[in-house]
Each structure stands twice: as structure tokens, then as C-alpha cells.
Amino acid sequence: MGDYYITIGKNGVEKSREGDKRTPVGVYHVTANLPRAKLTDFYGSGAFPLNYPNEWDRRNGRDGHGIWLHGTPRDTYSRPPRASDGCVVLTNQDLESIEKYLQVGVTPVVIANDVQWVSNADVGQSRAELETAIEQWRNDWESLQTDRYLGHYASGFSSGSAGLAEWAAQKRQVNAGKQWVKVKLDDVSLFLYPGQQPLAVSTFTQDYRSNNLSNVMKKRVYWIREGSRWKIIQESAA
Template sequence: MTTTRRSPGVIAAALSALVLLFASAISAQPRYSDSGPEPLLARVFEQIEQNKWEPALQQLEALIKAYPNFRLAHLIKGDLLLARAKPLKAFGEGSTDAQRDKVADLREEAVARIKAYKNKPAADYIPRYLLQMRTDQEHAVVVDTQKSRLYLYQNDNGTPRFVADYYIAHGKLGADKLREGDKKTPIGVYHVTASLPRQKLADFYGSGAFPISYPNEWDKRMGRNGHGIWLHGTPSDTFSRPPKASDGCVVLANRDLDDLSKSLQIGLTPVIISNSIEWLSLDDWQSERGALLAMIDEWRGDWESMDIDRYARHYSKKFQSGRQDQAGWIEHKRKVNAGKRWIKVEARNISMFRDPGRDEYVVVTFEQDYQSSNLSNVMKKRQYWIKEDGRWKIVSEDAA
């Protein structure tokens, strides 16, 4: 019996949207990554785009061998095999009506993976939010929810250096969390607070989980609530989840989470979640960083001067610390200074992270060494700075 072979163009047509995505991405002159399934997946679409469907099947076999429960790879393989027998009109045509939603999810995953693989940021560009990492912060995590991607940066003597990136799933209803149960992922500046091993978790959370500090002080001030936002893995029978699949957590494949976990420091590693990352050239990043550092040093010097008017100009009209507003805070400092002959303030080991959301604050944390004629102490302090009338000002200040 003779088997009729369909034109390879039929296969390309069946996966046309993804093939076009691949072809357009090539022109972007990407910086390639060789981690995760994306390189093999990209080669599959490259073979399809070139009408080389047998090599494409071979690449799919290699992909499935490396990632046995990668459902997207199995779906593409099914399409290619089905195309041998009949023309295909749509991605995932061999699936049943009941599977259509899952097929749509897998197509979204394919688009997200290939876009991210083929359009990586240039090596000399930095997420705008990583203004300065403390010396003991070895890495930083930045999440782009629109691209379903997590980027890992290393602290290279104060300059963030790209290390790796991973596909992620996030909230079913998108980002910018406001309320408990809204199925959204928060946007803001957070840090890893704990490590929960697999043994203490349901299989749903995969190989582990890392809770983050949502809601932070700013979220609470803005009236945002909710809890239980984690970085976590996938169930044992699932390689990855669709781009919008969680109740607000950031979800990685277990292999990726295990790899990422080697770089996470409990209580230290910043996790900055954005809707869409804004990138800066190294020169622009250094300029923004230098401008804010200069303002912090000016604040410190004006405090030492004991000139309360100079000191007060650094505080926003919206300032709040506990129950004190701007006027109450300045009056308190005026009374304290009245009993002193001199003040010396040093700010050491400063970190500065810019909020990626609409609030655009910068959270600044440092070790404060305060000495005066009648009191000395050392404490860890956290300030929130915002732009007010074109000038950086402190809107919140408390012990960290």
C-alpha cells in the first residue's frame, strides 16, 4: 500500500502563525540563549519554515526525549504527523472540541517562548529598576509578565549582569494585583522571604516554592491586599503551564525553578515584577543611579547641618511614617536637634530599586550609622522616594 505524502507547505501553512513569528524574529538579530527547551523548539520552527519536515520531526523527538512531559512539543508533533495524511487548517487541528481551550493555551505558550528566545535584550542594557544592589545581594530577579519571562541578574561589583532567563506563567487575569482573590500578579519591588521544600508542599507546587514580600509597605499604603504570592514549580505530570494560569503566583518549570533556586538568598534577593520591562543603556542607567545617590547624600548632609529647613525640603507633602505626617515629622526633628551640638550620619551599603508600576517610587535601603553629641546608634533604614515637582523626595521612612 502506498502512503500519500502531503506537501511540506501544508505543514507550514498549518502552523503559519508560529512560523511567521519565527521568521520575523530572525530579523531582530537576537542574542541567543542555550538554556531550556527554546533552542530545540526554535530549530523545529526553523525546519518547518524551510519546509524540512522530516528534520523537524527529528528535532521534536529530541525535544520530547529531553522534556518528556512538554505538552506543546507533543501537540506540534501530532500536527506534523497528521499533516502526512490530510491538509491542516489550524494549529492543534487534531484535538477534540473539548481540548480547544488547552490548544489555545499551548499556542500562547509557543508564541511567548519563541518571542522571548528570539528577542532578548542587548547585553549592555539593564532593567531600569535595578539602580543599585547591596554588596551582599548576589543576584536580582526581574519578571516581565507581558512576555511571560523571568530574568536573572548577577551583582558584578555593583553592575547588574545578565545570567539567565526563564519562561514563566502568571495570573489568570493578568498583573497589577489589588485585592485578595483577584487572580492577578502584583507589580512592584519585593524580596524572597522563605524557602519551602517539596516535602512540605502539595504536588501542585512542584519542586519547591519561594514566598515573596507582597504586600510590601507601599502596597499596604495604597490599600492593596492579599497574600501567598510565591515563585513555585509545576505538578509532577506537567512541564509548564500556559502564560496566564496562576492565581497570582509566578510559576516556573521545575527544572528552571531548581536552577534559579541556586541563586536565591532568603531575605536578600530582590524580586521586581513588571508589566513590561523598561531597559536602559549602561550610560543612562549610570546617570539615573548617580542622580539619586547624589540626592541621598544631599539629604544626609542637610541632616548633619542641623538646618531644619534644609533638611525639611527632602520630605514630600505626602510623607508618612507611622502616625506622623510631614509636619509632625519635621517638628519632631526640630525638637530633637534643639538638644544637640552636632550630628554625623553615614549611609552604608545602599540598595535602590525602582518601582515598575504607575507609582514610580524608588525603595532605598541602607545601614544608617548615626552619631551625635548625646546619642549614637546603628540601624537598618528603608525609605521610599518619589518625584515631586521634578525633585526626588522622601515619602516614607522607617526602620527596615
């Protein structure tokens, strides 16, 4: 565990618009590793673009682009706390110390207003509840009991341009042609989403097999609390 000083946007956090000079709040992933040789001196020892806007940002109408994790110019050790156009800026020394952990498409970057420390027991309980919800969803998908499967989706669900009603109709049509389905989930990651209550995001590799279709894809699913259950509010390819 490390603790590093960072610079954020001139106007703080919760980015929502192109050019608002704010840093987004959310769960993001590194999309590229841009070495010093491919950058101007402004970005220091390297840069790691993030996938802002992510699926949840787009659902909520947030736009903009070019949010990077990067260093500082050679003549600058560190920048003031609020000095970037929205990027997260570290000293070159600090960036170099963490870059070995930043894997493209793998490493999550969680940007939050603050850090709330919780007990191991609370973390374990939250994780167990989400893991149970994911496993029940997977089992009900395999069962071809479409009503049970659709019961895992929140009333406000969307996937691309499809809302819950359209999604449900499509799934009923698809399942009518299935004799069997097998779904395997690997490399599952789970995060409670900062700044949103209660929201969680899971990312995993989905291996789907059936009598007439097989595919493997990386998927990202957002879960919201409805009553006592975690339900899916957003589902898409990652």
C-alpha cells in the same frame, strides 16, 4: 542573565485585593526559602515567599498575602501563562537554576508589566541623581540644619500614620536635643519602581550615632520626583 517562562495570576497583574487572582507589580524581596520537604507537591521543587504587600502597597491600600515564587507539580512541566492565584510560577528546572541566587532578605524580585531596555548612559544618569539625593539627605541630617533636612521630604510624605507636618514637628523636637549626629549608609540598593512614574526605592543599612542615641537598622525609602528633585515620599524600617 537568563530568560525564563513564568505563569502569573489568572486575572493578570496589578494585584490590589485579597482573592483577586492577580500578580502584584513592584519591587519585592524574598522572605523565606521553603524546601520541597516542607511543601505539598503543588509547589514543585521549592517556594520563595515575597514581601507582598510591601510598604508602598500598604500605603496605596493594597491587601492580600501569600505571593510566592514557586515551582510546579511533578506531573506538570509548565502551567498556562495565566493560571495561578497570583503567585509567580516557574518550571521546576528553571526554579532550580535560579534558586542559588535567591537570598532571604537580600534578593530583590522586580515584577513589571514589561521590560524597557535603556542605555548604560541613561542608567548611569538616573543612578547618579538618586545617589546624589541620598547623600545630600544624609549630609543635611548630620548638619542638624533641620529645615534643610526636611526639605528632602515630599509634600505627600508619610511614615506609618505620621504625615509630613507631624514628622517635621517630631524631627524638630528630636534635633533640639542633639549636639552631634553621624549617619552611615551601607549596602545601598536602588531601583526605579515599575508601573509608577516617577518613583524609586532605596534599601540600606543605616548606622545612626548621636550624643544620646545610637542604633543600626535596615531601612527602606521611597523617592518621588517633585520638579527637578528626588524627594522622600515614604520612609520606614525594612
